[in-house]
Each structure stands twice: as C-alpha cells, then as structure tokens.
Amino acid sequence: xxxxxxxxxxxxxxxxxxxxxxxxxxxxxxxxxxxxxxxxxxxxxxxxxxxxxxxxxxxxxxxxxxxxxx
Amino acid sequence: xxxxxxxxxxxxxxxxxxxxxxxxxxxxxxxxxxxxxxxxxxxxxxxxxxxxxxxxxxxxxxxxxxxxxxxxxxxxxxxxxxxxxxxxxxxxxxxxxxxxxxxxxxxxxxxxxxxxxxxxxxxxxxxxxxxxxxxxxxxxxxxxxxxxxxxxxxxxxxxxxxxxxxxxxxxxxxxxxxxxxxxxxxxxxxxxxxxxxxxxxxxxxxxxxxxxxxxxxxxxxxxxxxxxxxxxxxxxxxxxxxxxxxxxxxxxxxxxxxxxxxxxxxxxxxxxxxxxxxxxxxxxxxxxxxxxxxxxxxxxxxxxxxxxxxxxxxxxxxxxxxxxxxxxxxxxxxxxxxxxxxxxxxxxxxxxxxxxxxxxxxxxxxxxxxxxxxxxxxxxxxxxxxxxxxxxxxxxxxxxxxxxxxxxxxxxxxxxxxxxxx
Numbered sequence: 080x081x082x083x084x085x086x087x088x089x090x091x092x093x094x095x096x097x098x099x100x101x102x103x104x105x106x107x108x109x110x111x112x113x114x115x116x117x118x119x120x121x122x123x124x125x126x127x128x129x130x131x132x133x134x135x136x137x138x139x140x141x142x143x144x145x146x147x148x149x
Numbered sequence: 150x151x152x153x154x155x156x157x158x159x160x161x162x163x164x165x166x167x168x169x170x171x172x173x174x175x176x177x178x179x180x181x182x183x184x185x186x187x188x189x190x191x192x193x194x195x196x197x198x199x200x201x202x203x204x205x206x207x208x209x210x211x212x213x214x215x216x217x218x219x220x221x222x223x224x225x226x227x228x229x230x231x232x233x234x235x236x237x238x239x240x241x242x243x244x245x246x247x248x249x250x251x252x253x254x255x256x257x258x259x260x261x262x263x264x265x266x267x268x269x270x271x272x273x274x275x276x277x278x279x280x281x282x283x284x285x286x287x288x289x290x291x292x293x294x295x296x297x298x299x300x301x302x303x304x305x306x307x308x309x310x311x312x313x314x315x316x317x318x319x320x321x322x323x324x325x326x327x328x329x330x331x332x333x334x335x336x337x338x339x340x341x342x343x344x345x346x347x348x349x350x351x352x353x354x355x356x357x358x359x360x361x362x363x364x365x366x367x368x369x370x371x372x373x374x375x376x377x378x379x380x381x382x383x384x385x386x387x388x389x390x391x392x393x394x395x396x397x398x399x400x401x402x403x404x405x406x407x408x409x410x411x412x413x414x415x416x417x418x419x420x421x422x423x424x425x426x427x428x429x430x431x432x433x434x435x436x437x438x439x440x441x442x443x444x445x446x447x448x449x450x451x452x453x454x455x456x457x458x459x460x461x462x463x464x465x466x467x468x469x470x471x472x473x474x475x476x477x478x479x480x481x482x483x484x485x486x487x488x489x490x491x492x493x494x495x496x497x498x499x500x501x502x503x504x505x506x507x508x509x510x511x512x513x514x515x516x517x518x519x520x521x522x523x524x525x526x527x528x529x530x531x532x533x534x535x536x537x538x539x540x541x542x543x544x545x546x547x548x549x550x551x552x553x554x555x556x557x558x559x560x561x562x563x564x565x566x567x568x569x570x571x
Contacts, residue, residue: 084297086270089420099298101270103419115344116296
C-alpha cells in the first residue's frame with residue numbers, strides 16, 4: 080500500500096510509480112543505494128518542532144511585510 | 150566529472166578498436182536475410198483484401214513514419230508501402246487514449262509489430278491499452294525485467310492476447326516485407342546497470358532511404374553498436390533519450406551521419422531535455438532538426454528515394470544567420486557578439502547560454518544590435534554595465550575556464566551561433 084517503485088532516474092530527478100501513476104521526486108532524498116526497479120517502503124513523519132519553528136519564522140516575516148495599520 | 154572523463158576515454162578507445170576491426174576484416178554481417186512474405190492468418194488475409202484499396206490510397210508506395218507527439222515520451226508508428234503497421238513504443242500511461250485515437254485515425258486495424266524499446270514508463274506506458282484495443286501479430290521487447298505495475302500491465306496485456314514476446318537483441322531481423330528491411334542493432338549485451346542501455350535500436354531501410362530508432366540507448370550502448378560493425382548510416386535519426394546529453398556521442402553521430410534528426414520531447418520538461426550539448430552537436434553536423442515539443446507530431450514520408458516531412462526543419466531565420474559569437478574569453482568572462490548582417494536586429498527574447506552549467510542570459514527587452522555593431526556580455530567580479538556596447542549579465546562566474554561553449558539562440562529558440570571560447 081505504502082509502496083513506490085523506482086521507474087527510472089532522469090539526472091537528479093527520480094521517477095517513482097505509485098498505484099500505476101508516476102511522480103517526480105528529488106533523487107537526493109533517497110538513500111544512495113536505490114536502483115531502478117527497487118520497491119520503496121514510503122513513510123512520512125510530521126516534524127512538530129520544525130513546523131512550529133517554521134510557522135514562527137514566516138509569521139515574523141509577515142509582520143514585517145503586512146501593513147498592520149489597516 | 151571523473152565519470153565523464155572516463156567515458157570520453159572509453160569512447161575514444163572503442164572508436165579506435167572499431168576502426169582497427171573495420172580495417173582488419175571486410176563486412177561480414179549479411180547472413181541470408183529472409184524476404185519471402187510470411188502468409189498471415191485467414192482473418193488477416195480477408196482484411197488485407199478488403200482494405201487493400203484503403204491502405205493503398207492512404208499510403209501509395211510510400212513508407213510513412215509518424216513521430217507522435219506524446220509529450221515527454223516516445224511513440225512512433227511506421228506504415229510500410231504494403232500496409233504493415235509497426236508501433237515503436239507507446240508513450241506514457243496517460244497517453245493511451247491519445248494513441249488509440251491516433252492509430253484509429255490512421256486506419257490502423259492490426260499492429261503487425263509492436264516494439265517496446267525498453268520497459269520505462271515513458272516508452273511502454275500506453276502499450277497495454279493499445280495491445281488490448283488492436284489486433285497484434287508480433288511483440289518485441291528486450292529481455293530485461295522491471296518491477297513496475299506499468300510493465301506488469303504490459304506483460305498481462307500480451308498474455309491476454311495469447312501472443313508470445315520475441316526477445317529483441319542486436320542481429321535480429323524482423324521479416325517485415327519484401328520492400329522494407331529491418332534490423333536490430335542493439336542491445337548488444339545482456340547485462341546492463343541502466344535499463345536505458347537495453348533499448349532496442351532498430352534500423353529500417355526502404356529503397357535508398359533509412360531510419361534509425363534508438364529508444365533511450367546511452368553512450369555505452371552507442372559504443373557497442375559502433376564496435377559491432379553494423380552499418381549504422383541512416384538518413385533519419387530518432388535522437389536517443391529525448392536529446393539527453395548522456396546519449397548521441399560525436400562518434401555515434403558520425404557513424405550514423407543523419408540528414409535529419411527527430412527529437413521526441415515534452416515542452417518545459419523537468420529533465421532539461423533536449424540538452425543544449427546535443428542540439429549543438431546536431432547543429433555542428435549540419436543535421437536538420439525536428440522537435441515534437443515545438444512542432445507536434447512529425448511525419449516523415451519516404452518514396453524509397455527521398456524523404457519529405459510534414460513540417461519545416463528548425464533553422465534560424467535568414468536575417469539572423471549573420472549574427473555570431475566571435476569570441477568568448479573564459480578567463481575575463483566576456484562574450485563578444487557581432488551583427489554582420491545589413492540589418493539591425495531586435496534581440497528581444499534572445500538568450501546566451503553557457504553549455505557547462507546551463508546558465509542562461511536573457512537579452513534586455515527591445516535591445517537592438519545595430520548592423521555592423523558588436524556587443525560584449527559581461528559576467529564575473531569585474532562585469533561592466535554600459536549599454537549598448539557592454540551588457541551586464543551577473544557578478545557570478547559563468548564560464549568554465551577548462552573549456553566551455555557559448556550558445557546564442559534567437560527568440561524562437563533556434564541556435565544562431567556557438568563558440569567554444571578560449
């Protein structure tokens with residue numbers, strides 16, 4: 080179910096097949112040993128700390144850029 | 150970098166071996182080719198009789214090759230003078246409907262030959278549906294497995310059809326008909342790291358005209374083809390791997406010495422296809438270029454003597470022919486371009502490209518290079534900015550001092566000039 084298959088590499092991009100459809104993915108995010116035809120077990124994890132940090136960073140930038148006076 | 154250097158060395162070595170072997174022995178690869186037409190099934194004979202008129206009026210005594218616009222993928226339909234249909238590759242999965250409709254529009258009922266060059270999705274994607282929808286006589290695939298659903302679907306479609314796949318490899322001569330000769334010139338090996346190198350490369354000859362269909366064969370396979378001693382010379386080259394820089398070595402191009410090249414490639418694809426390097430090589434060999442991303446489906450028609458195309462080759466406009474990069478100083482980071490034509494040229498939309506690194510400079514809106522004038526394009530720390538004679542690109546270093554090529558393109562993306570720099 081959470082399996083993707085490596086169809087091919089196109090330079091730094093890897094083309095992955097999921098349920099018969101293909102998706103492009105940055106090759107650098109995959110382990111180095113990955114080859115064409117490999118079946119990948121895919122799982123994503125929410126990084127809560129990074130999310131909070133990122134939100135703060137963007138909101139700080141918004142405060143600078145938005146006109147708060149209305 | 151290291152890999153590239155090694156590859157170049159390997160290419161030279163292979164070329165040397167090829168020359169030596171060519172001197173050492175006379176051509177020895179013609180073994181009694183089969184020419185007698187194979188009787189078709191009863192059903193097929195009926196169809197041939199009933200549709201001969203259609204087919205003849207459609208084709209006359211010409212060979213028609215359709216490079217179907219399937220975006221960033223390959224699919225080629227060949228229709229022989231006797232009415233045989235050969236389908237080479239089937240686009241992406243999403244192209245299945247488009248392909249089925251295209252084949253129906255060409256009055257295709259039976260695919261006499263289906264060739265999947267290699268099992269990547271952008272080559273076999275739509276083949277399963279096509280095989281389901283049409284009568285299929287023979288299927289050729291290279292003997293390499295792939296784990297994708299796309300490949301499994303293809304195998305299942307062939308299985309459902311009750312057809313057995315014929316392994317495609319160098320030296321196989323599919324018996325098309327008495328007029329059209331076919332020969333597989335790759336794959337020459339059976340164990341490659343990259344699936345692309347299993348690509349079936351297929352030479353088709355009709356009268357004095359010939360076509361070479363290359364799939365995604367990379368430099369490694371090209372070198373093997375050179376070594377194999379096959380006569381690769383062909384009028385039309387389907388440029389391998391959508392014009393990627395990992396294929397189409399100068400040595401291979403020289404052996405094929407095509408008059409025309411067709412690049413099957415998607416608009417604004419994410420892979421940088423076709424590469425500037427490949428376009429430049431074709432340009433240097435004075436090959437006329439056709440592209441599916443810019444021109445849609447390309448149809449080549451051969452009467453056995455000459456080949457005509459449904460579109461005009463991509464060439465620079467006459468007025469821009471006399472604009473050239475007269476010098477690139479790689480160290481001082483300056484490119485000098487001269488307009489030797491009698492007219493002023495508006496360079497809006499023009500670009501200057503550094504082949505190494507693929508950096509692109511866009512000329513300013515409404516910039517006019519006057520007749521007889523020169524312009525310098527500056528980059529690096531000391532880049533100047535003093536239009537119209539000195540144009541500022543960037544303070545970054547663009548040109549690789551170990552060798553780089555500048556490519557000047559007009560607003561239509563045609564290569565107007567190139568220069569290897571010094």
